[in-house]
Amino acid sequence: MTGLVIYWIILWSAILLLCCLSARTGAAERIRKDEAYSFKRLYQNLPDRAA
Numbered sequence: 001m002t003g004l005v006i007y008w009i010i011l012w013s014a015i016l017l018l019c020c021l022s023a024r025t026g027a028a029e030r031i032r033k034d035e036a037y038s039f040k041r042l043y044q045n046l047p048d049r050a051a
Helices: 002-035 039-044
Strands: none
Touching: none
């Protein structure tokens, strides 16, 4: 019975770890892709307006 409890703890810990790694990798990829389309870069090319 103890072995089964340890098995489930390891299984769910591994699943949680994989979910966190996947989310982090996806977020890093999205940030890298969004860098090319950032608002900062978009507004750098516009002429300054007198306020």
